Amino acid sequence: xxxxxxxxxxxxWRNPRAWLLLWAAATAxxxxxxxxxxxxxxxxVPQAAFRYTKLNRWPIECLWWLLLPVVFVLQSNLTxxxxxxxxxxALHGLMAVIVTALFIALAGVRMLVAxxxxxxxxxxxxxxxxxxxxxxxxxxxxxLLLIFALYAVSFYREWRAGxxxxxxxxxxxxxxxxRLVRASLDALKMQLHPHFLFNTLNSITGLIRKGRTRExxxxxxxxxxxxxxxxxxxxxxxxxxxEGLVFLRRYFDIECIRFxxxxxxxxxxxxxxxxxxxxxxxxxxxxxxxxxxxxSKDANARLLRISAARDGTRLILTVYNDGPPLPKDDAxxxxxxxxxxxxxxxxxxxxxxxxxxxxxxxxxxVRAEVILPFQTNTS
Amino acid sequence: xxxxxxxHWWTSLALLGAGALLALVFCGRRTGLAVRARGSGExxxxxxxxxxxxxxxxxxxxxxxxxxxHFMLSLxxxxxxxxxxxxxxxxxxxxxxxxxSDGLTLTLKLRPDGRWSNGDRVTAGDFVRGWRRLxxxxxxxxxxxxxxxxxxxxxxxRIKDPLAVGVQAVDDLTLRVELAQARTNVVAELxxxxxxxxxxxxxxxxxEASYYRAPERLHTNGxxxxxxxxxxxxxxxxxxxxxxxxxIRLAGVRFVRADSFWLARLMVAAGVIDLVSPAxxxxxxxxxxxxxxxxxxxxxxxxxxxDFNVTRGPLRDLRVRRALALALNRTETIRQxxxxxxxxxxxxxxxxxxxxxxxxxxxxxxxxxxxxADAGYPGGRGFPVLNMALxxxxxxxxxxxxxxxxxxxxxxxxxxxxxxxxxxLARRLTAGDYDVLYGxxxxxxxxxxxxxxxxxxxxxxxxxxxxxxxxxCLLNQANAKTGAERAAILEQAERRLVAALPTVPVTFTRxxxxxxxxxxxxxxxxxxxxxxxxxxLAQSPAATLSPEPKL
Numbered sequence: 001x002x003x004x005x006x007x008x009x010x011x012x013w014r015n016p017r018a019w020l021l022l023w024a025a026a027t028a029x030x031x032x033x034x035x036x037x038x039x040x041x042x043x044x045v046p047q048a049a050f051r052y053t054k055l056n057r058w059p060i061e062c063l064w065w066l067l068l069p070v071v072f073v074l075q076s077n078l079t080x081x082x083x084x085x086x087x088x089x090a091l092h093g094l095m096a097v098i099v100t101a102l103f104i105a106l107a108g109v110r111m112l113v114a115x116x117x118x119x120x121x122x123x124x125x126x127x128x129x130x131x132x133x134x135x136x137x138x139x140x141x142x143x144l145l146l147i148f149a150l151y152a153v154s155f156y157r158e159w160r161a162g163x164x165x166x167x168x169x170x171x172x173x174x175x176x177x178x179r180l181v182r183a184s185l186d187a188l189k190m191q192l193h194p195h196f197l198f199n200t201l202n203s204i205t206g207l208i209r210k211g212r213t214r215e216x217x218x219x220x221x222x223x224x225x226x227x228x229x230x231x232x233x234x235x236x237x238x239x240x241x242x243e244g245l246v247f248l249r250r251y252f253d254i255e256c257i258r259f260x261x262x263x264x265x266x267x268x269x270x271x272x273x274x275x276x277x278x279x280x281x282x283x284x285x286x287x288x289x290x291x292x293x294x295x296s297k298d299a300n301a302r303l304l305r306i307s308a309a310r311d312g313t314r315l316i317l318t319v320y321n322d323g324p325p326l327p328k329d330d331a332x333x334x335x336x337x338x339x340x341x342x343x344x345x346x347x348x349x350x351x352x353x354x355x356x357x358x359x360x361x362x363x364x365x366v367r368a369e370v371i372l373p374f375q376t377n378t379s
Numbered sequence: 380x381x382x383x384x385x386x387h388w389w390t391s392l393a394l395l396g397a398g399a400l401l402a403l404v405f406c407g408r409r410t411g412l413a414v415r416a417r418g419s420g421e422x423x424x425x426x427x428x429x430x431x432x433x434x435x436x437x438x439x440x441x442x443x444x445x446x447x448x449h450f451m452l453s454l455x456x457x458x459x460x461x462x463x464x465x466x467x468x469x470x471x472x473x474x475x476x477x478x479x480s481d482g483l484t485l486t487l488k489l490r491p492d493g494r495w496s497n498g499d500r501v502t503a504g505d506f507v508r509g510w511r512r513l514x515x516x517x518x519x520x521x522x523x524x525x526x527x528x529x530x531x532x533x534x535x536x537r538i539k540d541p542l543a544v545g546v547q548a549v550d551d552l553t554l555r556v557e558l559a560q561a562r563t564n565v566v567a568e569l570x571x572x573x574x575x576x577x578x579x580x581x582x583x584x585x586x587e588a589s590y591y592r593a594p595e596r597l598h599t600n601g602x603x604x605x606x607x608x609x610x611x612x613x614x615x616x617x618x619x620x621x622x623x624x625x626x627i628r629l630a631g632v633r634f635v636r637a638d639s640f641w642l643a644r645l646m647v648a649a650g651v652i653d654l655v656s657p658a659x660x661x662x663x664x665x666x667x668x669x670x671x672x673x674x675x676x677x678x679x680x681x682x683x684x685x686d687f688n689v690t691r692g693p694l695r696d697l698r699v700r701r702a703l704a705l706a707l708n709r710t711e712t713i714r715q716x717x718x719x720x721x722x723x724x725x726x727x728x729x730x731x732x733x734x735x736x737x738x739x740x741x742x743x744x745x746x747x748x749x750x751x752a753d754a755g756y757p758g759g760r761g762f763p764v765l766n767m768a769l770x771x772x773x774x775x776x777x778x779x780x781x782x783x784x785x786x787x788x789x790x791x792x793x794x795x796x797x798x799x800x801x802x803x804l805a806r807r808l809t810a811g812d813y814d815v816l817y818g819x820x821x822x823x824x825x826x827x828x829x830x831x832x833x834x835x836x837x838x839x840x841x842x843x844x845x846x847x848x849x850x851x852c853l854l855n856q857a858n859a860k861t862g863a864e865r866a867a868i869l870e871q872a873e874r875r876l877v878a879a880l881p882t883v884p885v886t887f888t889r890x891x892x893x894x895x896x897x898x899x900x901x902x903x904x905x906x907x908x909x910x911x912x913x914x915x916l917a918q919s920p921a922a923t924l925s926p927e928p929k930l
Contacts, residue, residue: 046591049610051638077390094394101401108404115642116611116635117649118415123407124667128641131662 023069030065034058051114059106064142067099071143075150092147096140103139104129197223199288200254207257215257222254240377241308241317242274244283248306251284255291263295268307276308276315277375279345285338286319286368294323294366303365315374322365326358346372412667415650423630423916424614425898428643428655433634435597435605435613436585437575438513438520445656445890445907448572450634453615453911454599455575458487458506458554461567463904464733466826467861468566472501472576472600473554482561483528487569489552494620495578496604497595503548505576505600511541512577523573523823526565528557563832563858567824572908576600602627602912611636617912628900628915647672647893653916656892656907661718671896678722678729678736679888680830680905681821685782686842686882688814692763698754700880704740705747706789707782709885716777717886724884727873728827731905734866739877740884744789751790759791765814767796768807774798779817782885808842816842825905827869828857831876845881 012018034055040048050056074095078088108126112119129135200223207216226247245267252265283306295301301323309316339358346354354372361367417424429446437451459468459476468476474490493501513521514534525531528545532538545557558565568574578598584590590597594605602623603615612635617627635652637643641662643655648666658674666672685703693699709723730736748758756762765786769779783794794815799807807813822829835854837846850872857868876882894901897917902909 044609046607046609047588049636051636052610074390091391091394094398098394098398098401101405102397105401105404111638111642115637115646116651117642117645118413120408120412121645121649121667122404124409124412124645125642126405127409128645128662128664131664132641 020069027065030062056110056114059110060103063103063106071146072150075147096143099143100137100140104135203254219254219257222250226250238277239280240274241276241278244278244280245269247281248283248287251287259295262302263304264302266303266305268305270309273308273310273315275376277377278315278317278372279349282342282345282370283317283319285342289338289368290319290321290323290366294321298323310374313374314371317370319368320361320365325360326366346370409667410665411669414668414670424633425629425654425911425914425916426633426635426652428635428637428646428652430637430640430643435590435608437509437573438516438518445909448908449911451572451575452908453601453603453632454605455572455601457572457575458569459566461570461825463825463902466567466824468570476566478566483558485556485558485565487554487556489554490622491552492622493600494622495598495600496618496620497598498620499578499598500551501576501600502551503554505578506554507546507548508579509575509577510546511544512582513573514544520573523571526558526562526568528559530559563828564824564826567826571823603632623912627912632911644893647895653898654892654894658891658893659720660891660893673894673896675892675894675901677890677903678731678905679890680729680731680825681819681888682724682727682729682830682884683819683886684882684884686816686818688811688844689881690811690844691814693754693756694814696754697880698750702747702750702754702790703786704880704883705743705750707742707785707885709742712778712781713886716781720889721886722889724887727876727884728830729887729905731825732903734827737870737873739874747790762792765792765794767794767815767817768804768813769796769798769817770801770804771798782817811844818842822906827873828854831872834876843881845879847879850875
């Protein structure tokens with residue numbers, strides 16, 4: 001890239017102009033050799049005659065050399081109209097006839113010049129040549145073979161270009177899909193934050209109504225910290241479990257003020273799981289559900305336990321609360337926005353390798369379990 | 380017409396234009412074309428075509444094509460020339476000669492007015508120089524001089540001393556020739572264009588090819604001298620020192636190179652040349668102009684024959700040989716493969732000026748079958764497979780297969796044709812290990828005796844091994860006679876030959892010369908040695924309308 005305009009350096013062997021230049025230079029050299037060779041004849045040197053010049057002895061080679069770019073250009077142009085193959089076939093057929101006729105006419109001209117015959121004898125010479133079986137149809141064969149070879153090369157190049165294009169499209173599709181997933185995650189996160197904000201603001205309102213302004217100030221400060229961190233990490237789809245737990249602790253700090261001493265949060269985290277990568281805020285909706293449908297619904301409920309364990313290649317995250325059992329209504333159970341969002345996120349990120357299960361935990365309480373592949377930054 | 384933006388209209392136009400132009404060329408006018416008028420300075424100049432490289436060197440060519448003869452005999456004059464009517468030698472550079480009683484020494488007296496083109500006198504030493512040069516060269520035609528004593532050994536390097544060769548200049552005007560053995564036509568053989576004298580300077584001029592830039596340096600003793608030479612031909616003018624200068628009616632001769640005989644035909648039609656001989660023209664179609672053209676024919680003094688080895692198997696039986704001779708179809712075979720250049724041979728010696736060809740043979744399949752049955756091979760049963768030996772080069776010749784196929788079809792006789800390398804074939808010939816050969820004989824002297832001379836020494840020169848004392852006696856008698864008596868004896872010998880049929884003549888070659896009708900003085904010469912000095916041009920060099928221009 002030299003400036004704002006695209007200026008790609010094409011390799012020499014793929015530049016038709018370079019080939020044309022090379023052909024022109026070689027032709028100039030050929031002409032020079034022919035003139036040098038014919039010089040004695042042109043200057044009337046006694047031992048020299050047209051019939052002994054290379055001009056007379058190399059007619060086939062010279063003519064093919066001169067015709068070469070014409071054949072290339074014609075083939076290249078006609079390739080572009082290959083959807084109209086009868087037209088292409090007809091033109092190539094015509095060209096084969098013309099090339100053959102040109103060679104025969106050239107043979108006639110050579111005989112004419114070498115034997116000092118008048119120019120008007122050319123048709124007679126050509127006619128006699130035919131009667132003697134002297135018409136060679138080899139040029140037509142050579143032309144068609146050349147065209148066939150050029151078409152083969154052309155089709156091979158197109159096939160290669162198609163292959164490259166397919167690969168590029170596949171990469172572009174993958175990138176597009178990633179961007180779409182990221183956009184979806186962002187959208188989901190945007191759905192989480194209002195939910196959390198709503199509950200927290202309700203808690204703050206409650207504290208203010210109860211005159212617990214000092215605590216309300218702490219909650220607001222904590223919420224501010226949560227929002228700041230949340231905004232910082234907004235664009236990141238993944239985080240370590242450790243980072244997620246830090247976020248949750250801040251959340252529980254707020255919720256503890258709301259629930260006073262009633263809320264008891266326990267952590268059962270295997271140390272090796274702290275560096276495991278998990279979707280950001282993946283536990284947040286489950287924790288909120290536990291608070292909303294468990295701890296809040298039963299005055300005796302007070303325990304919320306978060307655990308993380310590794311089971312081979314899987315990471316098992318659990319959110320348990322000792323609140324009331326799940327309602328019998330499946331619609332309520334499965335259509336909660338938190339569960340739906342989490343399920344959708346897991347599916348987008350891991351496909352069938354991840355799942356979310358929500359079930360009662362006898363004798364009391366409800367257990368939400370997330371199973372996903374165990375991944376770290378190094379794996 | 381454009382089917383795509385990249386296929387420009389002008390491409391289509393260029394293609395169609397090129398096609399139309401070529402169509403015009405291919406379908407252009409091919410009859411009634413104009414005859415080129417003679418250029419200034421070409422009046423009374425005879426223009427002769429030649430189709431193979433030609434150098435003014437009498438010892439370079441190997442094929443006795445008429446054009447070479449015309450070219451050489453225009454520049455050089457040999458010791459004698461042959462009377463076409465009698466085959467007898469006539470004075471040329473030599474005015475007289477004398478053969479010793481033992482037939483081994485020939486003494487020739489040169490004409491005192493013989494001159495080179497620069498005025499130098501032609502001497503006997505010039506002939507010795509020329510003949511020794513021929514013998515020093517490693518070319519087949521050096522055999523022409525093998526009749527000289529020690530000539531073959533000198534040519535093959537077994538003798539180094541040129542003085543040992545049987546040709547000496549006794550004095551400036553006397554040439555003595557010593558023969559290896561007595562020959563029938565030794566004087567007539569000296570008319571060969573190979574046996575011309577060389578000026579002292581000529582070898583150097585030929586070696587340097589300096590005649591291109593200085594043609595006057597090539598001194599010749601013939602009716603014409605070289606005045607110009609280039610790769611396209613030669614120009615000659617009458618030599619002012621030639622003894623027969625007064626009889627030359629042409630102002631000059633130009634030999635013009637043509638690429639082929641059929642192109643030479645067009646050159647005649649176009650008015651570029653006046654004469655081509657031989658005109659091996661494979662085309663039978665009208666000429667593109669109305670120039671009046673004459674076709675002149677002559678029989679070549681030679682014969683193609685099927686030679687039987689009369690010392691082997693059934694071929695010893697005359698009835699078998701006659702059956703084979705009768706079971707041929709010359710006319711049909713020639714029609715198929717002869718390309719208009721062959722005629723059936725009904726005798727051994729073709730007709731020539733002063734001697735009509737005899738009609739001694741015929742074809743009769745029924746008679747052939749009867750003769751074969753009489754010989755004990757009815758329908759060819761019990762007849763051994765004949766072995767015909769040929770050179771590898773003969774593979775493309777359709778005639779051997781045609782003749783043997785005829786024998787199989789008409790008589791049931793099978794023939795195995797073996798194509799062999801020359802050395803292998805030579806060994807086979809020496810050993811006599813063959814039944815039939817297909818050969819050709821070409822005479823070097825216009826004399827029937829020359830055609831039959833091989834039967835004088837059957838062991839050396841005849842593939843038939845036919846050793847007939849009566850035949851030898853007749854030929855020797857003929858060589859001792861002249862005139863009508865000699866002709867009668869030769870006819871008797873030929874009849875005897877054809878009656879015995881050790882060989883079956885099958886075809887003669889007919890040579891055609893093509894010439895503008897203004898060329899006058901052309902005569903038949905079975906050896907193709909017409910002398911250009913005897914020709915002239917009628918005073919109508921322009922095109923003459925001919926009602927039937929078809930050739």
